[in-house]
Structures are given as C-alpha cells and as structure tokens.
Amino acid sequence: MGTALITGASAGLGLEFAWQLATARHDVVLVARDAERLERLAAQLRAAAGVHAEVLVADLTDTGDLGRVAERLRAAGRPVGLLVNNAGLGLGQRFVGGDLDREVAALDLMVRSVLVLSHAGAGAMVERGRGAILNVASVAALMASGTYSAHKAWVRSFTEGLAVELAGTGVTATALSPGLTHTEFHERAGLPGAESYPELAWLSADRVVAEALADVRRGAVLSTPSLRYRVASGVLRTLPRSAVRRLGAARRR
Numbered sequence: 001m002g003t004a005l006i007t008g009a010s011a012g013l014g015l016e017f018a019w020q021l022a023t024a025r026h027d028v029v030l031v032a033r034d035a036e037r038l039e040r041l042a043a044q045l046r047a048a049a050g051v052h053a054e055v056l057v058a059d060l061t062d063t064g065d066l067g068r069v070a071e072r073l074r075a076a077g078r079p080v081g082l083l084v085n086n087a088g089l090g091l092g093q094r095f096v097g098g099d100l101d102r103e104v105a106a107l108d109l110m111v112r113s114v115l116v117l118s119h120a121g122a123g124a125m126v127e128r129g130r131g132a133i134l135n136v137a138s139v140a141a142l143m144a145s146g147t148y149s150a151h152k153a154w155v156r157s158f159t160e161g162l163a164v165e166l167a168g169t170g171v172t173a174t175a176l177s178p179g180l181t182h183t184e185f186h187e188r189a190g191l192p193g194a195e196s197y198p199e200l201a202w203l204s205a206d207r208v209v210a211e212a213l214a215d216v217r218r219g220a221v222l223s224t225p226s227l228r229y230r231v232a233s234g235v236l237r238t239l240p241r242s243a244v245r246r247l248g249a250a251r252r253r
Contacts (some may be wrong), residue, residue, distance in 0.1 A: 005029040005054075005073060005080045005121075007060060007113070008087030010037035013136065013181065016086050016205040020043065020213060027052040027078060031069055032087070033059045052078070060087055060113040061105045070120035079128060082216070083121035085114045085155075087133045095146055103147060110151040118162060122171060129170040132216050135159045137227055139179045142236035144248035152177075156222075163221040172219045174211045179229040181205055203229070 004021045008014035022028055022045040030038050035057045056072060059064035063126035073080050088110050091102055118133055125131025137159070141152035149200045159175035166173055168245035181203045215223035224230045236244060 002081030003027040004082040006084040007031045010034045014086040015207040022049040029054045031056045061108040073120040083133045125171040131171045133173045137175045137177045144245045176223045178208045
C-alpha cells in the first residue's frame with residue numbers, strides 16, 4: 001500500500017492506525033489539528049519504525065485546509081496508496097436545541113471531508129492502477145442515534161457505492177464499522193464511558209485496527225471487527241426500523 005495518509009491521526013483509532021502501519025513499514029502522512037501531538041508522534045514513528053513520517057496540520061472543517069490535504073493525495077511524490085478517513089467526533093448533544101454551528105462542523109468533518117478526500121484519493125489511485133480507501137463508519141450507522149448515526153450511515157452507504165464504481169480498477173474501498181472501542185472518543189465528547197457499559201461490549205483499539213487492515217488487504221467492502229458486533233449488526237439490519245427507533249429512544253433515556 002506504500003504511503004498511508006491518516007486523518008485524525010493524533011488520537012484514538014487514528015493513532016493506532018499510524019503505529020500499526022508504520023510498524024508494517026509503511027511511510028505515513030499524519031493529518032490532524034494538533035501540531036504538537038503530530039510532531040511528537042512523527043518523531044516516535046521515525047525512531048521506532050524507521051519510516052518517513054510527514055506531518056500535515058489541518059482542520060478538515062476548513063475549506064482551505066481540506067483542499068491542502070486533497071492536493072497531498074493527488075501529489076505524485078511519495079504517492080498515497082492507502083487513505084484512512086478516520087477523523088470524527090461525538091457531539092454529546094441533542095439535535096433539537098443543540099448548537100447548530102457544532103452540528104455543521106460535525107457534518108463537514110465526517111461527511112464532507114470523506115467525500116472530498118475520497119474523490120481526490122480515488123482519482124489519483126485509479127490513474128496508478130492500485131490503492132485502497134478505508135472510511136471509518138460505525139455500528140451506529142445501523143441505529144437511530146441522532147446526527148452521528150446519520151453521518152456514519154452516509155459513510156457506509158457512500159463507501160459501498162464507491163466500491164462498486166472502483167471494481168476492476170485495482171483500487172478498493174472499505175467501510176470500517178467498529179462498536180464501542182477503548183479510545184479518547186467518549187471522554188472528548190462528554191459521553192458516558194467504560195463505566196456505563198459492560199466490559200464485554202468494549203473492543204481494544206489495536207484489535208479494531210488490525211482487523212480493519214486485514215480486511216483492506218483482502219479487499220473486503222465491509223469490515224466489522226469482532227463476532228459479537230457482526231452478530232449485533234446482523235440483528236440491527238433485520239429488525240424492523242420501528243424497533244430500531246425504539247432502541248434509540250431507550251438509549252436516549
């Protein structure tokens with residue numbers, strides 16, 4: 001896969017993607033807003049894995065910054081062979097009565113940036129006849145849990161459509177749908193953490209990333225780490241949507 005570009009690389013799953021790809025001897029382009037964290041991570045990866053680690057500080061909700069990342073994906077030097085659209089956030093608020101600016105920023109980050117960067121990455125990869133795009137969705141895509149579910153449902157559907165379009169080009173598209181995972185995500189969003197769910201419900205970040213990368217390498221379109229979340233996803237897909245909505249209402253309460 002050559003060079004991998006990872007958005008949201010400074011924390012959570014993005015950080016784990018950076019480490020696993022670097023230790024597998026892939027050069028990396030690290031994208032996030034936190035320059036200090038990125039520079040520290042890049043130095044660690046260079047020292048530990050001996051790879052080329054490039055830092056690209058960008059706020060993907062900013063049109064200009066997003067354009068710079070898209071240009072990096074189109075660049076011929078150190079071409080990107082794997083795009084990991086991982087950047088995301090949880091709002092920890094209801095839609096009705098919530099902060100609209102935060103909602104729009106979340107939409108830009110988890111939908112618009114995935115669209116723009118996938119377009120740039122896929123175009124360059126198809127020209128070279130090889131590459132892979134990994135878009136991080138969520139099991140929440142199958143649920144009715146506010147705008148986060150809506151954004152992740154779009155990512156999943158978009159990625160499936162992209163995979164159809166890319167068939168036969170040498171480029172693949174994979175949607176990763178993890179369940180609850182031990183990262184900083186819940187804490188940063190002000191959401192209930194590990195104490196609110198049984199330990200059995202949680203996955204480790206290293207397992208999620210390892211399974212996702214294995215699925216990318218075999219060209220899978222949908223990646224749902226762990227048997228329990230594959231079963232849960234199957235149940236959610238077969239339930240009447242009215243039942244899914246009732247589950248969403250129960251979680252809200």
